[in-house]
Amino acid sequence: MTDTGYDEWLAAIADGEGYYLACPDGHGSLPPRRSCPHCGAAELTEEPLPATGEVLTFTEVHVPAPNFADEAPYVTAVASFGPVRLTGVVRDLPADEVDLGTTVSVGVGENATTDERLVVFRPASE
């Protein structure tokens, strides 16, 4: 399945060239998007995604949906990257070492169950 806009965005993150969409007022959002969800502006430009983000909240999921059957238990987190926030699976960091405020970098990984690409957070080298 192809998801135009989203697939290109994931590919860019995988290449270390992640971006977000910015409106003239500086609101951030993620593709695919034709207008700013905060103010409605239609002029969106691609801006570089900050290299690291900060975990805002997280959970270790013990009861997965079938599309994550081979991942459980896994940690899903919401992290802020400047003007946007991303949701992703935390890898290369034990669950008990994830905390609010943990600094992470963003990359792309594969879902072990579906082989689908997904947003992955890893501990940022400080």
Place this chain on the structure above:
Amino acid sequence: MTNVRIAGVGLTKFGSHPERTGRDLFAEAALAAREDAGVSRDDYEEIFYGNFMGELAEKQGHQGPVMAEAAGLDCPATRYEQACASAGVAFRQAVATIRSGAADVVLAGGMERMNNLGTAEVTQSLAIAADELFEVRAGVTFPGAYALMARAYFDAFGGDSEDLAHIAVKNHANAMQNDYAQFHREITVDDALESPVVADPLSLYDACPITDGASAVVLVSDDYAERHGLDAPVSVTGSGQGGDKAALQDRPHLARTPAATKAADAAYADAGIGPDDVDVAEVHDCFTIAEVLALESLGLYDHGEGVGAAARGETTRDGDLPVNLSGGLKAKGHPVGATGTAQVVEMTKLLRGDHGNSDAVPDARVGVTHNAGGTVASAVVHVLEVDR
């Protein structure tokens, strides 16, 4: 504007009925509501019906006409889908239709069949209420999403798992007097704290069960009730709906539900009341933390104060503001697309005095129902008042 009265209500027993079709469940609830209302079959003008995952559970889309037939009615029937708020929005449209003068008698209700799918598939099906690209693909399940909110709440306002356990204990205790509830089993705080982790900090007893069931409400105009001498003491005096970004990541605050605040403010203004006037509430506690977020969005508690309400005994049966006397979604059960109108059924009975827990609120005049979709990307609030 026409006043809207509740003439009749009906429910199936909530629980695990994997062998019963959706049309059979809805027929039971609708026929019970029709009998309670005592309205002539020919007078029903429209059906407003809520359902979330019928395509996945029964491979049945276009459920409106199927359910009209099941209800034994011959009138237009439309399905509303808004995740867990499906029946709430269906009810809101029913109220608006009578208020507008377009109809005098309508049926609103909902149905969900879930147990025939099994836990894994239900988890997958419920997850489609989240944002597919940005949440589901990142492993966010329905309990996982509320766990993200619970941790954010603890961080922002305090509170802990033990506070949440008191909410589960309260709602299980309330369900003991509700014949229609899924669970009739009291639990302790320790039971809740020791139950298996689903998505930390939420464990099994923080979560509502997987439920099959249906609910239905007959709504009539004041004029119709008077002309036909109906006994319909409960009116719908306020209705409000609010919306938010679908994905949690796109909301400024992860521990607040402004969609419900907007819905509540609109419903209160519509009814000409405020939070201080509320005597009893049925809120959307799909998870224990959801009850907390609901109480705060409804203005019944300040942010940070709702989490301890059950532990302090304020929202318990004997408290000043009983919440979820039905048992709530937690113990009464949560057949997703039926929940919004099930709350109205329970509240109507509580106010009329024919609910198993009516004795807890003998003087109650104003009740509020709060129905949320997804992680409260949608919310519907209604104010019900009884003639006293």
